Every structure is written in C-alpha cells, then in structure tokens.
Amino acid sequence: MASVLILILKSDATESQIQHVIERVESLGFGAHLSRGTFRTIIGLIGDEQRLQSEPLSAIPGVCQVVPVMPPYKLASLDAHPQPSVVDVGGVPVGGGQLAMIAGPCAVEEPERMLRIAMAVKAAGANIYRGGAYKPRTSPYSFQGLGEDGLKILRDVGDTCGMPIVTEVTDPRNVETVARYADLLQIGARNMQNFVLLTEVGQSNKPVLLKRGMSATIVDWLMSAEYVLAQGNPNVILCERGIKSFDPSTRNLFDVAAVPVVKGLSHLPVIVDPSHATGKPALIPPCALAGVAAGADGVHIEVHDQPEVAKSDGPQALLPEQYAEVADQIRQLAALLGKTIAPLPSATSPGN
Known part of the structure; x- marks a missing residue:
C-alpha cells in the first residue's frame, strides 16, 4: 500500500544536506518532492508503507521531523471508508x-x-x-x-x-x-x-x-x-x-x-x-x-x-x-x- 510522509527539514539545513536527503530517500525507492517555504523546507515522500515505517528517516542529517500524512489507524479512518459504518x-x-x-x-x-x-x-x-x-x-x-x-x-x-x-x-x-x-x-x-x-x-x-x-x-x-x-x-x-x-x-x-x-x-x-x-x-x-x-x-x-x-x-x-x-x-x-x-x-x- 502506498503511503505519504513529510520530512520537515531543520531551519539551518544546508543545500548539501537537502540534496543528501533527496538522494538518500530516492536510493530507498521513494519518490521525493521538494518544497521550499519562507521559513522551512519540506520534502514529501511517497512509497511503500512498510518501508516508510521501517526506515530510520529521522536519522538523516538535516531532518527535523517526520510527519505522516495518513493517520496510523488506516482502516478506522474516514479515508478508508468515507461513509459512516452501520x-x-x-x-x-x-x-x-x-x-x-x-x-x-x-x-x-x-x-x-x-x-x-x-x-x-x-x-x-x-x-x-x-x-x-x-x-x-x-x-x-x-x-x-x-x-x-x-x-x-x-x-x-x-x-x-x-x-x-x-x-x-x-x-x-x-x-x-x-x-x-x-x-x-x-x-x-x-x-x-x-x-x-x-x-x-x-x-x-x-x-x-x-x-x-x-x-x-x-x-x-x-x-x-x-x-x-x-x-x-x-x-x-x-x-x-x-x-x-x-x-x-x-x-x-x-x-x-x-x-x-x-x-x-x-x-x-x-x-x-x-x-x-x-x-x-x-x-x-x-x-x-x-x-x-x-x-x-x-x-x-x-x-x-x-x-x-x-x-x-x-x-x-x-x-x-x-x-x-x-x-x-x-x-x-x-x-x-x-x-x-x-x-x-x-x-x-x-x-x-
């Protein structure tokens, strides 16, 4: 199952660190989407759910926080079942x-x-x-x-x-x-x-x-x-x-x-x-x-x-x-x- 995570980079992350993060996640088989904001740079990841959960992404230099886009309770969520269950x-x-x-x-x-x-x-x-x-x-x-x-x-x-x-x-x-x-x-x-x-x-x-x-x-x-x-x-x-x-x-x-x-x-x-x-x-x-x-x-x-x-x-x-x-x-x-x-x-x- 495909899943999405966002990597929030540290405010002082260097260009070389940003490129390293992108290269690292792509080497793991994930799609990386870079977005530069006024105060923060984020990288969106799309890839296999099991691998996203198992890889130590927060340990990559320059990464401040790993934020899941989908809730961890996937089957219980409205994303999985938009209509109320009976x-x-x-x-x-x-x-x-x-x-x-x-x-x-x-x-x-x-x-x-x-x-x-x-x-x-x-x-x-x-x-x-x-x-x-x-x-x-x-x-x-x-x-x-x-x-x-x-x-x-x-x-x-x-x-x-x-x-x-x-x-x-x-x-x-x-x-x-x-x-x-x-x-x-x-x-x-x-x-x-x-x-x-x-x-x-x-x-x-x-x-x-x-x-x-x-x-x-x-x-x-x-x-x-x-x-x-x-x-x-x-x-x-x-x-x-x-x-x-x-x-x-x-x-x-x-x-x-x-x-x-x-x-x-x-x-x-x-x-x-x-x-x-x-x-x-x-x-x-x-x-x-x-x-x-x-x-x-x-x-x-x-x-x-x-x-x-x-x-x-x-x-x-x-x-x-x-x-x-x-x-x-x-x-x-x-x-x-x-x-x-x-x-x-x-x-x-x-x-x-």
Missing part, C-alpha cells in the same frame, strides 16, 4: 442515524431478576440487553461474575425477550465461549489495550463494543479499534465511558467532545456510557442527552430494579421507571436530529 448487532442496526439503546444491570444476576429488568427496559425502548458474566474488578474479593452460567442466563433472557445481548469478554481464552452466547462482544476500559484480546475478538465473527480506556487518548482508542479491524472484523462500535480526572465530583470525566472528534476522524459508530462516566444516577439523563446531541449513535445505561442489592455498581444504576423517562427524552431528541431508535428484529436468533 454495525448489525443481532438484527439491530447501529449507526447511520439509527441509535443503539443498550440497557441492563452491571452484572448478570438470578434469572428471574434478569428477565424482569429486560422486560422493563424493552418496554421503555431498549434494543440491546446488557449484563456482565465476567467482571474485572479492582479488588480480587469483589463479585467476579457467574461465568458461563451467567452467559446462559443472559442468552435465555435475550431469546425470551427477543433482544440481542452484549456482555464483556475479559480473557483471550474465553472469547470462543462468550462468542457462542453473545451478539456483541464488549471490551472494557481496562482491556482497551490488551492487544492479544483485541486480536482474538477481531478473529471472531461477532461485532465488538470497544470502550475507551480510562487514560486513553482518542488516537490510542482508534488504534485499538485498528487491531480488531486488521483481523478482518469490520464491525466495531466505539464507546465513550469517561476518562480519569483530578476532580472527584464524578466517577470519571465525561468527554462528550470525544463524540464529534471521533466522528471527524473515523467511520465507526460511537456511543456514550453516562453510567460509568458519571457514577451518579442524577447525572445520567442529562449526559445521555448531551451525548446524543453531540452526535452519538447510541447510549449505554445501567438499569437495576433494586440497586441496593445489586451485585455490582448498584449506586450508579437507574431504576426502570427512570430509564423509561430518559429513553423517552432520547426518542424526542433523536426525532429533532433526524435519527431514530433502531427497531428490534422480529425474532432474535441465539448467539450461536
């Missing part, structure tokens, strides 16, 4: 003006409760049901999830309610197991740069929900998506879930500006998770609406019918009636923006 999640389209409404408890719990919550969020307008069967926790003594038993519960509930399901995969060794049950594989914030895990889910045939790491830049985030895309899996949905901040007022800093920034760089759908971003039920509705207004392709919200007994993240969960209210507000806002909440398929097939 990802099919068990029959629910996400992107292209169709919103994902992901809702459910943080962790999979007893079947009766899971079914009760699923029916409630579905009635409110949710189109993808969530629940964690494997839970990466800061403390080894915290509830770690029900494992494959939790996957079975989540799948059964999804099939009963006619909803596709999303759950987190935390270990490369579990990708095949989780993919048998889930319609959408979630990569959590802690694993955003677990490149072995990203490669494994990229090799699966399931869509991937990639959450932004707590300290990740937007380029870091898109490069993680590139790992999945590079394995031949084009179905990636990005999720902004808040980044670390110095201010303890909220659980994380909800970076709503990340939504339009990503939209200007990538064709991938991007949704927001105000539950993890804020950690406070009162802040979830306004931040959910802000995300949709900023251009998000969906909203990911934790819902529990009795937060005080939730096995994980109860304090940040909305009650079903609270979720119904914010879902209705999102529906009205979406209509103003020319978008719609993606409809549920007439029948959701099992994850396997």
Whole structure:
C-alpha cells in the first residue's frame, strides 16, 4: 500500500544536506518532492508503507521531523471508508442515524431478576440487553461474575425477550465461549489495550463494543479499534465511558467532545456510557442527552430494579421507571436530529 510522509527539514539545513536527503530517500525507492517555504523546507515522500515505517528517516542529517500524512489507524479512518459504518448487532442496526439503546444491570444476576429488568427496559425502548458474566474488578474479593452460567442466563433472557445481548469478554481464552452466547462482544476500559484480546475478538465473527480506556487518548482508542479491524472484523462500535480526572465530583470525566472528534476522524459508530462516566444516577439523563446531541449513535445505561442489592455498581444504576423517562427524552431528541431508535428484529436468533 502506498503511503505519504513529510520530512520537515531543520531551519539551518544546508543545500548539501537537502540534496543528501533527496538522494538518500530516492536510493530507498521513494519518490521525493521538494518544497521550499519562507521559513522551512519540506520534502514529501511517497512509497511503500512498510518501508516508510521501517526506515530510520529521522536519522538523516538535516531532518527535523517526520510527519505522516495518513493517520496510523488506516482502516478506522474516514479515508478508508468515507461513509459512516452501520454495525448489525443481532438484527439491530447501529449507526447511520439509527441509535443503539443498550440497557441492563452491571452484572448478570438470578434469572428471574434478569428477565424482569429486560422486560422493563424493552418496554421503555431498549434494543440491546446488557449484563456482565465476567467482571474485572479492582479488588480480587469483589463479585467476579457467574461465568458461563451467567452467559446462559443472559442468552435465555435475550431469546425470551427477543433482544440481542452484549456482555464483556475479559480473557483471550474465553472469547470462543462468550462468542457462542453473545451478539456483541464488549471490551472494557481496562482491556482497551490488551492487544492479544483485541486480536482474538477481531478473529471472531461477532461485532465488538470497544470502550475507551480510562487514560486513553482518542488516537490510542482508534488504534485499538485498528487491531480488531486488521483481523478482518469490520464491525466495531466505539464507546465513550469517561476518562480519569483530578476532580472527584464524578466517577470519571465525561468527554462528550470525544463524540464529534471521533466522528471527524473515523467511520465507526460511537456511543456514550453516562453510567460509568458519571457514577451518579442524577447525572445520567442529562449526559445521555448531551451525548446524543453531540452526535452519538447510541447510549449505554445501567438499569437495576433494586440497586441496593445489586451485585455490582448498584449506586450508579437507574431504576426502570427512570430509564423509561430518559429513553423517552432520547426518542424526542433523536426525532429533532433526524435519527431514530433502531427497531428490534422480529425474532432474535441465539448467539450461536
């Protein structure tokens, strides 16, 4: 694949150094295009992408900086795919003006409760049901999830309610197991740069929900998506879930500006998770609406019918009636923006 780089030369580069740079890059098989400015001289290079990346171009005398013209996240970029991508999640389209409404408890719990919550969020307008069967926790003594038993519960509930399901995969060794049950594989914030895990889910045939790491830049985030895309899996949905901040007022800093920034760089759908971003039920509705207004392709919200007994993240969960209210507000806002909440398929097939 041809690629383009720009060599910015030092302000005091001599004519002999400039000629040496041109001769050197041409000897490597690259095309060199010299441009002299008032304060700087630059040389544009065109050549094989692999060689451009492997050659120590910045070591050539007179070179100040090597600047890539194309972004490093080539498959995730708008250059590779100018139109917004639409990802099919068990029959629910996400992107292209169709919103994902992901809702459910943080962790999979007893079947009766899971079914009760699923029916409630579905009635409110949710189109993808969530629940964690494997839970990466800061403390080894915290509830770690029900494992494959939790996957079975989540799948059964999804099939009963006619909803596709999303759950987190935390270990490369579990990708095949989780993919048998889930319609959408979630990569959590802690694993955003677990490149072995990203490669494994990229090799699966399931869509991937990639959450932004707590300290990740937007380029870091898109490069993680590139790992999945590079394995031949084009179905990636990005999720902004808040980044670390110095201010303890909220659980994380909800970076709503990340939504339009990503939209200007990538064709991938991007949704927001105000539950993890804020950690406070009162802040979830306004931040959910802000995300949709900023251009998000969906909203990911934790819902529990009795937060005080939730096995994980109860304090940040909305009650079903609270979720119904914010879902209705999102529906009205979406209509103003020319978008719609993606409809549920007439029948959701099992994850396997």
